[in-house]
Amino acid sequence: xxxxxxxxxxxxxxxxxxxxxxxxxxxxxxxxxxxxxxxxxxxxxxxxxxxxxxxxxxxxxxxxxxxxxxxxxxxxxxxxxxxxxxxxxxxxxxxxxxxxxxxxxxxxxxxxxxxxxxxxxxxxxxxxxxxxxxxxxxxxxxxxxxxxxxxxxxxxxxxxxxxxxxxxxxxxxxxxxxxxxxxxxxxxxxxxxxxxxxxxxxxxxxxxxxxxxxxxxxxxxxxxxxxxxxxxxxxxxxxxxxxxxxxxxxxxxxxxxxxxxxxxxxxxxxxxxxxxxxxxxxxxxxxxxxxxxxxxxxxxxxxxxxxxxxxxxxxxxxxxxxxxxxxxxxxxxxxxxxxxxxxxxxxxxxxxxxxxxxxxxxxxxxxxxxxxxxxxxxxxxxxxxxxxxxxxxxxxxxxxxxxxxxxxxxxxxxxxxxxxxxxxxxxxxxxxxxxxxxxxxxxxxxxxxxxxxxxxxxxxxxxxxxxxxxxxxxxxxxxxxxxxxxxxxxxxxxxxxxxxxxxxxxxxxxxxxxxxxxxxxxxxxxxxxxxxxxxxxxxxxxxxx
Numbered sequence: 001x002x003x004x005x006x007x008x009x010x011x012x013x014x015x016x017x018x019x020x021x022x023x024x025x026x027x028x029x030x031x032x033x034x035x036x037x038x039x040x041x042x043x044x045x046x047x048x049x050x051x052x053x054x055x056x057x058x059x060x061x062x063x064x065x066x067x068x069x070x071x072x073x074x075x076x077x078x079x080x081x082x083x084x085x086x087x088x089x090x091x092x093x094x095x096x097x098x099x100x101x102x103x104x105x106x107x108x109x110x111x112x113x114x115x116x117x118x119x120x121x122x123x124x125x126x127x128x129x130x131x132x133x134x135x136x137x138x139x140x141x142x143x144x145x146x147x148x149x150x151x152x153x154x155x156x157x158x159x160x161x162x163x164x165x166x167x168x169x170x171x172x173x174x175x176x177x178x179x180x181x182x183x184x185x186x187x188x189x190x191x192x193x194x195x196x197x198x199x200x201x202x203x204x205x206x207x208x209x210x211x212x213x214x215x216x217x218x219x220x221x222x223x224x225x226x227x228x229x230x231x232x233x234x235x236x237x238x239x240x241x242x243x244x245x246x247x248x249x250x251x252x253x254x255x256x257x258x259x260x261x262x263x264x265x266x267x268x269x270x271x272x273x274x275x276x277x278x279x280x281x282x283x284x285x286x287x288x289x290x291x292x293x294x295x296x297x298x299x300x301x302x303x304x305x306x307x308x309x310x311x312x313x314x315x316x317x318x319x320x321x322x323x324x325x326x327x328x329x330x331x332x333x334x335x336x337x338x339x340x341x342x343x344x345x346x347x348x349x350x351x352x353x354x355x356x357x358x359x360x361x362x363x364x365x366x367x368x369x370x371x372x373x374x375x376x377x378x379x380x381x382x383x384x385x386x387x388x389x390x391x392x393x394x395x396x397x398x399x400x401x402x403x404x405x406x407x408x409x410x411x412x413x414x415x416x417x418x419x420x421x422x423x424x425x426x427x428x429x430x431x432x433x434x435x436x437x438x439x440x441x442x443x444x445x446x447x448x449x450x451x452x453x454x455x456x457x458x459x460x461x462x463x464x465x466x467x468x469x470x471x472x473x474x475x476x477x478x479x480x481x482x483x484x485x486x487x488x489x490x491x492x493x494x495x496x497x498x499x500x501x502x503x504x505x506x507x508x509x510x511x512x513x514x515x516x517x518x519x520x521x522x523x524x525x526x527x528x529x530x531x532x533x534x535x536x537x538x539x540x541x542x543x544x545x
Contacts, residue, residue: 135170191221274299280300425449482499493510
């Protein structure tokens with residue numbers, strides 16, 4: 001007969017049995033020889049001593065409540081120690097917590113934490129657990145579409161890192177949780193190589209707040225290699241977070257946005273793919289963000305860029321300096337890129353560089369490849385817009401009360417749209433080196449623009465109404481239009497300066513009864529050529545022999 005002591009001893013996994021149960025790769029990761037790349041940046045190699053949750057009474061059979069046993073294992077682990085979950089399904093009925101110590105929670109991808117019923121709090125909460133890691137632990141949530149209660153579910157997470165520094169969550173798979181990962185006021189933490197699947201691709205009130213990973217405040221946190229499907233959002237950043245990094249992620253069937261930065265500064269979003277969302281692809285609010293080399297496809301709006309906050313800066317704007325570069329938007333029902341007011345204020349000095357927008361504005365109407373209401377200093381350069389079925393390839397509008405200044409619209413290519421480039425309520429801005437072709441109306445249409453430079457633009461094939469429209473009846477005057485080439489131009493020659501445009505007749509006014517606008521202005525009247533030698537009176541028009 002086996003005595004109780006022997007029974008208790010043999011029920012525990014020995015070091016050799018544990019390694020054997022994990023296989024070569026799992027064992028190597030546990031002892032630190034094959035530590036996953038997601039750990040290397042912050043975490044120390046796992047130690048040779050660990051606690052096994054089954055040693056504390058956890059069964060992993062999916063029906064026995066293992067909450068107390070697992071909490072006992074977490075409590076018994078000293079700072080820097082490891083808790084291992086063997087293969088199994090561990091039923092949890094109340095919150096598990098780790099407070100104020102470094103801990104390494106480890107599984108090989110075959111252990112599942114199963115929520116017994118919707119807890120309303122994070123299943124696993126680590127508070128000030130600096131340097132901790134959670135690797136390969138999966139979750140089956142108890143939430144459903146019918147039971148979803150909206151944004152109040154903010155803390156109904158799988159894992160919450162609360163005020164942690166340099167903690168890592170990696171290699172986890174989470175099903176049916178509205179907030180799989182929640183980082184609250186954390187610094188230098190990371191979520192990497194995880195997979196999320198939810199049930200919120202068909203929207204409900206508050207679904208937009210429910211994200212695969214929610215970063216609330218903090219600084220320098222990273223989300224790398226995260227894949228998500230059927231959620232409210234992919235990554236949601238809020239509470240003025242700073243310098244976070246979101247990269248190499250993939251999101252599909254999001255109800256709101258693939259990535260939504262609701263506030264903050266200095267967020268880097270790169271190499272993120274978003275497809276088939278009911279809302280937008282990537283939306284950023286705030287200042288000095290970078291969105292680089294991302295792909296958005298089959299969404300309502302591709303990229304949305306705004307400032308943030310009801311209190312403007314000293315110049316009267318609520319965001320500045322965000323950069324969108326090298327990105328692609330394809331098959332957007334509305335705008336490929338949208339930049340609009342936020343809290344009643346415009347942003348300034350945003351840069352939209354070298355992006356490709358294809359087949360946007362499918363719904364028609366006033367949507368565009370890029371549609372912007374902006375403050376001063378915004379640059380739209382080197383972009384390609386093709387097959388924008390709405391009214392415009394590029395539509396940029398300054399505030400009606402105060403025309404925007406310092407815009408740079410340069411070296412863009414626009415094709416297969418109703419109207420190429422529309423610039424409204426602008427002054428002291430430049431439209432230079434753009435190419436338009438296959439346009440149903442005007443290649444470039446200026447309205448209420450003054451003191452702008454329109455230079456070196458080219459209308460290629462099938463610009464039906466002409467390359468440029470710039471008329472006093474549209475509120476345009478004192479613009480310099482030079483060196484443009486197209487099939488035709490409709491310009492008020494008596495109120496704008498024209499040089500070296502083709503066709504050549506666009507450079508000649510037919511009015512010599514008014515004072516010339518500038519020295520060298522040309523006129524053609526009744527077959528006779530004139531040139532202005534001064535700007536004092538009509539007498540300054542001199543006939544050319």
